[in-house]
Amino acid sequence: MKIAILTNAYPYHPGEQFMEDEIAFWAGNPVAEVTLLPAVAAGEPRPLPAGIAVDLGMAGGSRLARLRCVLRAAGSQLFRRELAYLWGSRKLRVATALRAILHTSKVLEQQQRLERYARTHGRIDVAYCYWNETQSYAALRARAAGAVRKVVSRLHGFDLYEARREHAYMPLKRQFIGCFDTLFALSREARTYLEATYGAPAGNTRISPLGVPLTGALSAASPPGFLHLVSVSSCLPVKRLDRIVEALHLLARRHAQARITWTHIGGGPQLAEIAQLAQTRLGGLSNVAFEFLGDLPNQVVKHYYLGTPVDVFVNTSESEGMPVSVMEAMSAGVPAVAPDVGGVSDLVSDECGALLAASPGSGEIADAIARVALGGEKDALRLQARRVIEARFCAGRNYPAFIAGVLAIGAAPA
Numbered sequence: 001m002k003i004a005i006l007t008n009a010y011p012y013h014p015g016e017q018f019m020e021d022e023i024a025f026w027a028g029n030p031v032a033e034v035t036l037l038p039a040v041a042a043g044e045p046r047p048l049p050a051g052i053a054v055d056l057g058m059a060g061g062s063r064l065a066r067l068r069c070v071l072r073a074a075g076s077q078l079f080r081r082e083l084a085y086l087w088g089s090r091k092l093r094v095a096t097a098l099r100a101i102l103h104t105s106k107v108l109e110q111q112q113r114l115e116r117y118a119r120t121h122g123r124i125d126v127a128y129c130y131w132n133e134t135q136s137y138a139a140l141r142a143r144a145a146g147a148v149r150k151v152v153s154r155l156h157g158f159d160l161y162e163a164r165r166e167h168a169y170m171p172l173k174r175q176f177i178g179c180f181d182t183l184f185a186l187s188r189e190a191r192t193y194l195e196a197t198y199g200a201p202a203g204n205t206r207i208s209p210l211g212v213p214l215t216g217a218l219s220a221a222s223p224p225g226f227l228h229l230v231s232v233s234s235c236l237p238v239k240r241l242d243r244i245v246e247a248l249h250l251l252a253r254r255h256a257q258a259r260i261t262w263t264h265i266g267g268g269p270q271l272a273e274i275a276q277l278a279q280t281r282l283g284g285l286s287n288v289a290f291e292f293l294g295d296l297p298n299q300v301v302k303h304y305y306l307g308t309p310v311d312v313f314v315n316t317s318e319s320e321g322m323p324v325s326v327m328e329a330m331s332a333g334v335p336a337v338a339p340d341v342g343g344v345s346d347l348v349s350d351e352c353g354a355l356l357a358a359s360p361g362s363g364e365i366a367d368a369i370a371r372v373a374l375g376g377e378k379d380a381l382r383l384q385a386r387r388v389i390e391a392r393f394c395a396g397r398n399y400p401a402f403i404a405g406v407l408a409i410g411a412a413p414a
Helices: 019-027 063-074 077-088 094-121 134-144 188-198 241-254 271-282 298-307 324-331 362-374 378-392 395-411
Strands: 002-007 033-038 052-054 124-129 148-154 182-185 205-207 226-232 259-265 288-294 312-314 336-339 353-356
Touching: 002 019, 002 094, 002 134, 002 395, 019 033, 019 052, 019 395, 033 094, 063 077, 063 094, 077 094, 094 124, 094 134, 124 134, 124 395, 134 148, 148 395, 182 188, 182 395, 188 205, 226 241, 226 298, 226 324, 226 362, 241 259, 241 271, 241 288, 241 362, 259 271, 271 288, 298 324, 312 324, 312 362, 324 336, 324 378, 336 362, 353 362, 362 378
Parallel strands: 002 033, 002 124, 033 052, 124 148, 148 182, 182 205, 226 259, 226 312, 259 288, 312 336, 336 353
Antiparallel strands: none
16 A cells, blocks of 8 residues: 655654654554655655655755745635635734745645656555645645545644644644544544634544653662753743743752752754753752753653653643653653643643643742652652553554554545
């Protein structure tokens, strides 16, 4: 069965590192003939398992070709319908209109390229879209043209929650959301949001969580009197890393006897700003140390927990889908402190860490870190964190089940 996996960049950088776990299960399935079609391809690709092909037919392109698609988009019914939606929802502004025409042009361009791929390599049985974005809409239009039989799509966070977009505007989604053969949400909350916000048909949505490999060993706890917390994220406003800084300032003053170390993994536009804030707020405290390791390969992050004692993982994001970074820490027996946003409550609870309010203050975060990492139940929380991953977020269970579902969709009559 011909499976085309449409990604933003994978196997190229940046991002989509969590595909690294899933792709191994695709490679091991004898029914699937898998080709990755990234929209962006720069630099050296990441290594892939045997049996996974890559085609760059949807990447690159000339400025002239893009201009032609913009001109086509300006006169298209797709763009006119989107303008009507923007007007009716009172979101019509110069910025949103420009985004609408840009996204429409991308859909038209990617549709052309996908149809060209199918003419060369044969009709695609299933186009599996890792993101519910322009590529997935292009695949739907290619299906209508006969180049694709079935189209399925995952939804994560940035491609689901309108609040994460400027002007709370998700271009084109309402025009296409009812057309997919199946939509795979990461959590119950995500499916409810998808149906309530965009009108996705309930019969076309399934819950399919991501997963992580179970580590062969667990992370060690710090010696008595020491506390090591880790955060992993891009340095973006939505991640609210300043709240970790303020919580640590409070925690260090409340627990002056504890030697606290904070390690942040991840780069991004706010890295220098957060590092400076940490120096300002924490640099003068004798019992606090901190380090910013920048971007690290996914495999390095996984091994970090096994080679370094870690007591608690901290997430303070304003918006999340189902954070794999939290899963990876919990797989190694590191309990997590995280806010009740997106699908986090399906992963984190007070039985395996601390589920914060959706917008926690520094005091709440500091209290939660102290309870999880310094309290009398810290050892039990570490064991329970691992059990949650074993029961609900194990890659060895979730990905084969997801792949079987996709292949069943592909095998069904068109």
